[in-house]
Amino acid sequence: MTSTKERQRAAARARLEKEMAQRAAAARKRRQMQAAVGAGVALLLVVAGTVWLISQLGDDDKTPSAKGAEAARTTCVWNEVPADQRTPTTKDVGLPPTTNPPTSGTQVMNLDTNFGPVAVTMDLAKSPCSAAAFTHLASKNFWDGTKCHRMFPGMLQCGDPSAKGKGYRETDGTGGPSFRYANENLPVNQRPAYPAGVVALANSGPDTNGSQFFAITEDVELSPDYTVIGKVTSGLDNLKKATAKGHDGAFDPQPGGGHPKDDIEIKKLTVTAAQ
Structure with missing residues (x-):
């Protein structure tokens, strides 16, 4: 006969196995929700109490390990996109300097827009x-004359070097530089994770940052998978x-979302020296 203790252990094992299966299923579901759609990824967006499920074209997703994030703060690794994976919307302006960037102080990214x-x-x-990546790209006039190509509630996405001229193309949102780099400064313990004024990097998977970014014009609640590169300190009213x-x-x-009804052009983007 099976003892009471044996039955209890068997029941405990069954509960544990069920819980592990549920966690695995939940993890699979999260991965599926964040799987790329084209060059994009699913985002959960909450604006003014409304939940939106959004697919971000041309750049978005997850987190590095804490160890990897710490390493990125002292040594920047620029991962070149293989030649056979580049597209006509890839703009090759070389790699940023390999020397370690400054890790204290501030820099200001200035956008001269038509608004x-x-x-x-x-x-x-x-x-x-x-x-460091944005400093290098700005020095190559990477964003000059480009348009912000996509809007979501409370968010404006820009940074595709190929998004230029009148009208929009299916390829808008797929462009970027010929290198990628790791996530850093993820707002994992902040709510909302992306308040009004934050500027964050779009990506197409873990550690695939490039040139695309989104400016937050209203508080939004996204999964904290997107590097916060800075905060608007003047001109938020112009973005609104x-x-x-x-x-x-x-x-x-x-x-979800669409092209801005008003053309929003970045006439020039520059980055100041570290202060």
Whole structure:
């Protein structure tokens, strides 16, 4: 006969196995929800109490290990995109310098837009490699004359070097530099994770940051998988003015969002020296 203790142990094992199976299923579901759609990934977005499921074209997703994030703060690794994986929307301007970037102080990213200037202050103690990448790209006039190609509620996405001229193309949102770099400064313990004024990097999977970024114009709740590169310290009103007319709904109902109804052009983007 089976003893009471044996039955209890068997029941405990069964409960543990069930719990592990449920956790595995939940993890699979999360991965599926964040799987790339084209070059994108699913995002959970909450704006003014409304939940949106959004697919981000051309860049978005997860977190590195704490050890990897710490390493990225002292040594930046630039992973070149293999030649056979580049597309006509890849803009090769070489790699940032391999020397370690400054890890203290601030730099300011200045956007001269057709709706007025926007200044984004980058904290070098939190996102030194992202700042180094943007400094390099700005020095190559990477974003000059480009348009912000996509809007979601409370979010404006920019940074595709191929998004230029009148109208929009299916390829808008797929462009970037010829290198990728790791996540850093993920707001894992903040709520909302992305408050108004934050500027974060779009990506197409863990540690695949490039040139695309999104500016937050209203508090939004995204999964904390996107590097915070800085915060708008002046010009947020200009971004709100630029997005006031909303989007054309080109991606509704799924994945959601669309092209801005007003053309929002980055006439020039520069980055100051570290202070």
